Amino acid sequence: MNKDVIGVAGDHAGYEFKEQIKAYLEQKGFSVKDFGACQYDASDDYPVFASDMASAIAKGEYSRGVLFCGTGIGASIAANRHKGVRAALCFTPEMATLSRKHNNSNVVVLGARTLSVDSAKEILDAWLEGDFEGGRHQKRVELLDNLS
Incomplete structure (x- = not known):
């Protein structure tokens, strides 16, 4: 796993947003694997890109990821279909922090049409800084990971 x-x-709705957040992550010293879209194309489909990234996380190739679509809803649904992926659609830094602390989320999902880039950066920072508390939450995460 590449931590x-x-x-x-x-997808197309999240393309510009993704590019800005990708640059932000690189400025913070992270390496980034871009699963697409690699250019703006209004006919592309979020399930393809979300699934490609979530599949790599489910296989253990990467430990975490960030997804984008217009609202974040579709990308969340697509990612969470992969066993072991715990994608959290977050609208506030507090949601991002709690998704890490209580759910050990390994994907944060951001809506390009529902957030500003500055808000997304704040949410992303909270998510990146959050740590899983374990304890009573561990059992729940195991239950999530074992749902069929």
């Missing part, structure tokens, strides 16, 4: 690399993926 030093963060995966990113987004």
Whole structure:
């Protein structure tokens, strides 16, 4: 597993947002694996990009990722279909922190049409800084990971 690399993926609605956040992650010293879209194309589909990234996380190739689509809803649904992926759609830094502390989220999902880039950076920072508390939450994460 490459813990030093963060995966990113987004569709046409999240493309510009993804590019800005990708640059922000690189400025913070992270390496980034871009699962697409690699250019703006209004006919592309979020399930493809979200699934490609989530599949790599589920296989253990990467430990975490950031997804983008218009609202974040579709990308969340697509990512969470992969066993072992715990994608959290977050609208506030507090949600991001709690998704790490209580759910051990390994993917944060950001809506390009519902957030500003500055808000997304704050949410991302909170998510990156958050640590899983374990304890009573461990059992719940194991239950999530073992749902069929």
